[in-house]
Amino acid sequence: MNQILLITDGCSNVGESPVIAAAQALAEGITVNVAGVIDEGSIGEHGATEIAEIARAGGGMSRIVSSRQLSATVQMMTRQTVVGTIRQAVNQELQQLFGIDSVAALPPEKRADVVRVMEDMGETTPLRVALLIDASASMKPKLPAVTEAIRDLSLSLQARAGDSSIAVFHFPGDSDREPCVMDCGWTEASARIESLFGRLRMRGTTPTGPALMRVVGFFNETCGKIKNEPARPSLPGGRDDTDGVRSDYVV
Amino acid sequence: MGCGVITSSDRQLQPGTVLRGKWNGRSYRLERLLGTGSNGQVYLASSGRTACAVKIGNESEELAAEANALKSLGRRERGRPPFLLDVDDAELRDRLVPFYVMQYVPGSSVRSYLKRHGAQWFGVIGYRLLLRLAELHEAGLVFGDLKNDNVLVSDYGRVALVDYGGLTAIGRSVRQFTEIYDRGYWAAGGRTAEPAYDWFAAAVLWIHALDGKRLMSLTRSSLPQTRSWGDLMALVRTHTVLRPMEPWFERAFTGRFADSREACDAWRACLHRSDGEPAATVPGWMTGLFVFSILLFASAAAYWLLQ
Numbered sequence: 001m002n003q004i005l006l007i008t009d010g011c012s013n014v015g016e017s018p019v020i021a022a023a024q025a026l027a028e029g030i031t032v033n034v035a036g037v038i039d040e041g042s043i044g045e046h047g048a049t050e051i052a053e054i055a056r057a058g059g060g061m062s063r064i065v066s067s068r069q070l071s072a073t074v075q076m077m078t079r080q081t082v083v084g085t086i087r088q089a090v091n092q093e094l095q096q097l098f099g100i101d102s103v104a105a106l107p108p109e110k111r112a113d114v115v116r117v118m119e120d121m122g123e124t125t126p127l128r129v130a131l132l133i134d135a136s137a138s139m140k141p142k143l144p145a146v147t148e149a150i151r152d153l154s155l156s157l158q159a160r161a162g163d164s165s166i167a168v169f170h171f172p173g174d175s176d177r178e179p180c181v182m183d184c185g186w187t188e189a190s191a192r193i194e195s196l197f198g199r200l201r202m203r204g205t206t207p208t209g210p211a212l213m214r215v216v217g218f219f220n221e222t223c224g225k226i227k228n229e230p231a232r233p234s235l236p237g238g239r240d241d242t243d244g245v246r247s248d249y250v251v
Numbered sequence: 252m253g254c255g256v257i258t259s260s261d262r263q264l265q266p267g268t269v270l271r272g273k274w275n276g277r278s279y280r281l282e283r284l285l286g287t288g289s290n291g292q293v294y295l296a297s298s299g300r301t302a303c304a305v306k307i308g309n310e311s312e313e314l315a316a317e318a319n320a321l322k323s324l325g326r327r328e329r330g331r332p333p334f335l336l337d338v339d340d341a342e343l344r345d346r347l348v349p350f351y352v353m354q355y356v357p358g359s360s361v362r363s364y365l366k367r368h369g370a371q372w373f374g375v376i377g378y379r380l381l382l383r384l385a386e387l388h389e390a391g392l393v394f395g396d397l398k399n400d401n402v403l404v405s406d407y408g409r410v411a412l413v414d415y416g417g418l419t420a421i422g423r424s425v426r427q428f429t430e431i432y433d434r435g436y437w438a439a440g441g442r443t444a445e446p447a448y449d450w451f452a453a454a455v456l457w458i459h460a461l462d463g464k465r466l467m468s469l470t471r472s473s474l475p476q477t478r479s480w481g482d483l484m485a486l487v488r489t490h491t492v493l494r495p496m497e498p499w500f501e502r503a504f505t506g507r508f509a510d511s512r513e514a515c516d517a518w519r520a521c522l523h524r525s526d527g528e529p530a531a532t533v534p535g536w537m538t539g540l541f542v543f544s545i546l547l548f549a550s551a552a553a554y555w556l557l558q
Contacts (some may be wrong), residue, residue, distance in 0.1 A: 046549075071430075072430065078517070081315075083312070087312060097342075102311075103311060103312055104311035104312070104317075104340075104347070104349065107274050108274055108275075108315070108318075108338040108339060108340075109310070111312075111315050112315055112318065112319050112322070112338070115312050115315040115316050115319060116319055118312060118316075119316050119319075123424065144475065144476065145475075147475075147476070148475035148476070151475070152435065152436075155435045155441055155442055156424065156435070156442050158441055158443075159423075159424035159425065159441050159442035159443040159444075160424045161422070161423060161424070216278055
């Protein structure tokens with residue numbers, strides 16, 4: 001299961017439309033969620049519309065929140081998207097097999113069984129979340145909240161039984177040719193995320209669309225590789241600790 | 252990994268509304284709203300002449316998952332009266348809403364109980380709460396969303412847990428939690444369901460119940476990158492009622508109990524030790540007088556020698 005989470009505070013102003021980029025992501029099986037962070041002032045009608053449109057095109061959800069609410073919102077959106085994706089797949093199966101349109105139409109006992117399977121899937125399906133952070137000048141005071149939200153999300157993902165990983169990107173990139181920069185490739189460890197934005201140079205442009213496209217490309221490159229790896233048997237609880245990453249947080 | 256901060260703002264249903272179960276055929280008359288959780292509302296209701304609590308959810312799957320957890324609780328804790336009584340759907344405002352029915356548990360939240368009956372009750376309530384948690388843990392489950400609102404206290408400090416939305420099998424990720432009770436928020440560990448997760452929340456509960464004002468101002472003022480359980484420990488050390496329990500809190504925050512029974516025993520040990528403590532320590536005024544008399548003696552001796 002693949003997701004992109006875009007955290008921004010305004011409108012794109014360079015390059016292709018982020019709405020089209022989000023639609024492309026969805027077409028490739030990646031859901032796009034958007035969190036708009038506003039502390040003072042308002043996001044403007046144009047910005048709010050764009051945020052909602054990107055999420056709609058990307059099959060995900062959007063929320064406009066203050067930096068205090070960011071961690072909880074990021075958690076909620078990631079989780080709801082996992083649940084939603086599974087629900088969609090299960091409902092499709094039910095439709096084909098029994099001709100009913102949703103789990104809610106089943107009698108309570110059968111529903112209980114189906115929901116148990118859905119919960120299992122939600123907990124064990126491999127999950128990859130790429131975070132794309134708007135690092136334009138106006139976002140600077142919000143970066144501590146963003147770092148905290150990323151740390152918080154990775155903490156929750158580590159607790160899942162299934163494989164979970166996070167990658168972090170920010171935009172704009174250092175040069176005009178590079179729409180975004182990768183801060184951290186797929187990782188399970190939150191320790192690596194702590195000092196992400198230390199050497200960040202704030203620039204004026206907001207190439208949201210091209211940056212989104214770049215991250216979709218990253219999914220293509222890396223997830224192809226991941227599929228070629230020999231499938232690891234999913235142990236009960238899934239924590240085989242082969243990479244020694246998890247041991248540092250178990251108390 | 253749900254977080255209890257985001258709450259639904261569904262409209263309240265009128266008392267007297269009757270829910271008629273579509274599948275099992277039982278009816279429930281709603282009496283009053285008991286509380287609003289992160290994913291639904293709980294009402295006091297009556298079915299015939301017996302009182303019960305009805306939870307009406309917003310999402311069919313989410314509610315069914317919760318009912319599943321309650322059912323597994325009933326299966327794993329044999330010998331206790333069943334907590335989950337019915338699961339069904341009902342037609343309300345032209346919409347099919349899912350609901351489940353639980354035993355009604357009377358009582359008030361920990362904070363309001365202590366306000367009414369006095370802080371000295373915290374020892375008994377805390378012990379009973381840890382015993383209840385130990386039962387759950389021994390059944391292979393973690394409560395998860397332990398907080399003031401979810402612990403109901405009735406006569407003479409009897410304790411019941413309500414709202415099992417966070418109930419999680421050990422080893423899974425905690426299904427639902429509340430930020431300030433979450434050990435991840437205080438950089439004290441992960442969100443895997445294990446007994447230590449509940450111990451941490453239980454420790455925060457006592458700070459919240461007895462020193463809520465300082466806890467809230469701490470969460471407002473602390474920065475995420477420096478926030479740690481040490482800040483909570485500092486509150487414990489400077490609170491008159493909590494200070495004698497310091498060893499227990501330190502172990503609860505760091506998860507250093509062998510199991511939940513040991514957490515109970517350590518709580519009891521701290522309570523009994525703190526009973527004897529006031530007699531053992533010397534009151535401040537006595538120390539003051541002693542110092543004063545030494546000074547008086549010294550100055551008298553000096554005066555005599557100089558003479």
